[in-house]
Amino acid sequence: MRCAGSIAGLLTALTLLAGCGGNGPPTKEEYIEQAAPILKLFAQDLARLVPGIRQAPNPVLADARIVYLRNRTANSADALEGVEAPAEIRPEHRDLVAAIRQVSRLIGSFERKPGGERPRKLATLQVQLQQSRAGKALRAAVAAFDAKGYDLTSRP
Numbered sequence: 001m002r003c004a005g006s007i008a009g010l011l012t013a014l015t016l017l018a019g020c021g022g023n024g025p026p027t028k029e030e031y032i033e034q035a036a037p038i039l040k041l042f043a044q045d046l047a048r049l050v051p052g053i054r055q056a057p058n059p060v061l062a063d064a065r066i067v068y069l070r071n072r073t074a075n076s077a078d079a080l081e082g083v084e085a086p087a088e089i090r091p092e093h094r095d096l097v098a099a100i101r102q103v104s105r106l107i108g109s110f111e112r113k114p115g116g117e118r119p120r121k122l123a124t125l126q127v128q129l130q131q132s133r134a135g136k137a138l139r140a141a142v143a144a145f146d147a148k149g150y151d152l153t154s155r156p
Helices: 002-018 028-056 060-082 087-108 121-130 133-147
Strands: none
Touching: 028 060, 028 087, 028 121, 060 087, 087 121, 087 133, 121 133
C-alpha cells in the first residue's frame, strides 16, 4: 500500500509540474526574450557581411561570403521558426519567418552559377535588399510587430 501511495504522490507531483511553464503559449515578454536575440544576430550579419561581399578581392571569396550569409540567414529563419509565438501574433510571426527566408533566397541569387557567370552584380546587393519584394516583406513584418507593441529590435 505504501508503494501505491508513493506512486500516487509522484503522479500528482508530475501533474502539477506539467502545469508550470512550458504548457500554453508564451507571454509577450517570453516571446520577445527568445525572438529578439535571433533578430539582432540576423541584423548584425546583414550589416557586417553585405559590405564584405561587395568588397571581396576576388569572385571565389565573394561566393564564399554569399554562401555563408545565405546560410546564416536561413539559420535565423529556422531558429525563429522554432520559437513559439503568442496567439495574438502568430500570423505576424509566420510572415517574419517567411520574409527572412525570402531574404536568404535573394542573397543566394547573387551566387555565381557553374560556368562562372554571376546572375546579378554584387554592387546591387544592398539596393536589392532594400528595394526587393523580400526587403519590403521584411520591413512590413517588423512593422506589424511594432503595430502590436512587440519591439523586437531594442533588446540587447
